[in-house]
Amino acid sequence: MADLWSVDKRYLNGDDFVREQPAETYKATVADKEILKDTDPSFRVLNLNNPFQETTTSFYHKSIGGYHAAKLRRYQELIDHRLTGEIQSIMKTFQQAKTADDVIKGLMVCPTLNMLNMRYIIYNPEQAPIRNPFAYGNAWFAQKVEMVDNADAEMAAMNQFNPLMVAVVDKLFAADLEGFTPQPDSTATIALTDYKPNVVTYQSNTKTEQLAIFSEIYYQPGWKAFVDGKETPHFRADWTLRALRVPAGEHQIVFRFEPDNYIMATQVASVSSLIILLLLAGAIAWSVWNTLKKDKELQK
Structure with a gap:
């Protein structure tokens, strides 16, 4: 160890290093500063400037895109089959829009981005972002369940559905919905109360049992759901999102990452x-003890 240290110091020493300064690497833009004023615990941001190759957005916000060499395959498939088309549609709307209302109307036809709770769009980093009024939020109750036979059918169903009304579920999770009948409740509420990377907390209040859809990626190896502290099964809906049957009444729902x-x-x-x-x-x-014992014997 001493040899390695003394030799390595000849080539690498204090003069060869500078203190990392990420603030200079990821300097907050005008758009970033405006978005950071939003104090809600969780929402997502879409950067239209090469969204799946850039990394700056993720430094400050939860990003719809961002680059990573090892994306979850299911999310990559969502990008390929749904997100890319919707993002191209938004960009086309921006190019053809004559008024701000024209831009906002274009966001109505982006159900996948809206179910991912895309609240802001960055189109020019040095200008204020566009706020999306159609983002579905962090959680909502589906009023209808559409059970499909396989992954192809699930993706096809997403081409023509309203995630706020219908939850598309693969029949692999049929057992999780056994005995459940959707009952619309106009007074039902569910809200995110606390967000941490490994613990997400919600509060719900309903008159009847509901099917809650959470705008978080379903990842079975590790994430567990708890209703009032009791572990409760959850399953996948709408290709990538989490779904959970929520009993009637007022409840605390917690997702914890515990692999x-x-x-x-x-x-x-x-x-x-x-x-x-x-x-x-x-x-x-x-x-x-053995050394002391020998010393005593020698003294004798």
Whole structure:
């Protein structure tokens, strides 16, 4: 270790490094500053400037796009089959629009972007963003369920549906909807109350059992749902979103990222480290005791 350190210092030392300054790399634009004034805990932003290759938007906001070499395949398929077309439609609307109302009207026909809670659009970073009044929010109650046979049918159904009214569900999750009959409740409410990367909390109040759709990506290996602290099954709807049957009454709904394999591995690693430390301490104690014992025998 001493050898490596002394040799490496000849080539890499303090003069070769500068303190990282991300604020200069990702300087907030006019659009960013306007969006940051919005204090709601969660919404998404679409940057029309090469949306799936740029990374600056994700530095400040939850982005519809952004670049990553390892996207979830299901989200990549959503990009290929739905998002790309809707984004191109928005760009065409911008080019042809004569008034601000023309731009806003073009956002009505973007159900996939709206179900992803796209609240703002950045078209010019040095100008104020456009706010989308048709974003569906963080969660809502579907009034009808359309069960489909497979993935192809699910994607096809999304070409002509209103996510606020209809939830498209693959028959793989039929058991999760067994015995459920949608009952419209005009007074039902559900709202996001707290957002963290690994814990998302909602509050609901309904007169009858409802099917809640959450504008969060369904990822079964790790995410768990809890209603009033009791773990409750959730499933996938609308290709990528989370769905959950919410009982009547007032309830707290919490999604937590708790991957069992990771937690188990962490616990095993912690116990193993403790055992190693105890063995090391025991070995040192035994060595000291053995040395003292020999010293006493020599003194005799």
